[in-house]
């Protein structure tokens with residue numbers, strides 16, 4: 001296997017899988033937009049969205065990649081189908097489901113491929129805004145360095161901001177960008193609206209696999225908040241925290257989180 005064949009997000013070897021991830025994130029998003037247009041705000045819409053998006057995306061993956069395993073948020077209770085799989089699709093059919101139920105645009109679809117525990121490809125759609133990105137075609141973002149004035153726009157969960165924010169606020173003048181849904185926050189960093197996406201206190205692999213794959217392919221650094229690699233395809237898919245930023249900002253925030 002040559003260097004170009006290494007299975008990392010954005011490498012030519014994963015282009016076909018990234019294209020499929022994009023196609024499925026887009027089509028599932030269109031299904032959800034259509035459902036939103038036909039239903040009233042509330043929990044019924046939220047539950048219908050979770051269920052219909054899960055059924056659609058897992059059905060399509062079974063058709064296109066019959067030999068691969070699938071871990072979807074809605075199908076995560078039975079590990080026999082995905083535990084220890086060589087090629088594992090990790091899917092959040094509807095991330096930010098409560099926003100979808102209420103009728104705002106802070107929700108999306110995540111489709112990622114993990115090979116032997118490593119992210120290989122991924123796509124995120126945020127249908128309400130028309131955003132659609134995948135690890136095969138996303139443009140690389142330049143590393144601007146840390147803002148000279150010491151300010152930092154940090155995107156965090158609207159409902160569960162991370163307690164580590166205090167350490168970052170001691171080191172930088174922080175402007176908070178509160179958003180729901182992990183893919184929405186990753187896109188805020190990709191678009192330059194935020195410098196950093198910081199999360200702690202809990203998530204699952206389906207919440208962050210596809211956003212992390214796209215971020216890595218774009219040249220962002222995407223790690224746990226101690227700087228270590230985020231593992232995927234674990235027996236327990238709990239994935240407590242993450243830090244996504246351009247490389248120089250990522251290094252500066254890690255120093256702040258370590259109290260240095």
Ligand SMILES: Nc1ncnc2c1ncn2[C@@H]1O[C@H](COP(=O)(O)O)[C@@H](OP(=O)(O)O)[C@H]1O
Nearest residue numbers: 094095096097157160180181182201202203207
């Ligand atoms: N402390 C926590 N424990 C478990 N899951 C969490 C969490 N904080 C966020 N999440 C999940 O991560 C996703 C993004 O959350 P947030 O919008 O707060 O950033 C949501 O996924 P779902 O919408 O798919 O449930 C949410 O449930």
Ligand SMILES: [Mg+2]
Nearest residue numbers: 092095096207
């Ligand atoms: Mg989610």
